[in-house]
Amino acid sequence: MYLSRPAFRSRPDNRSQDDRGAFWLCWYLIDVARSAHAAGRQEAAKEYREAFVDGRLKKRKLPARDDVKVWIEPKASDAA
Numbered sequence: 192m193y194l195s196r197p198a199f200r201s202r203p204d205n206r207s208q209d210d211r212g213a214f215w216l217c218w219y220l221i222d223v224a225r226s227a228h229a230a231g232r233q234e235a236a237k238e239y240r241e242a243f244v245d246g247r248l249k250k251r252k253l254p255a256r257d258d259v260k261v262w263i264e265p266k267a268s269d270a271a
């Protein structure tokens with residue numbers, strides 16, 4: 192029994208276009224992930240700098256665990 196070829200066969204030129212498109216899609220996704228990572232780091236650094244200047248950055252040494260706990264106190268509301 193003879194099986195016919197599939198209706199769609201990718202030609203070498205179509206395949207190279209598909210590969211190029213896939214490459215640029217992956218490149219874009221990696222670029223977006225790096226940009227989001229950098230933006231998150233900058234935002235966190237800004238938050239810690241502001242908390243340090245305002246005196247809201249708190250720390251506590253935990254000698255039993257040989258560790259340090261660091262946290263940011265919430266901003267005091269001026270309504271009181």
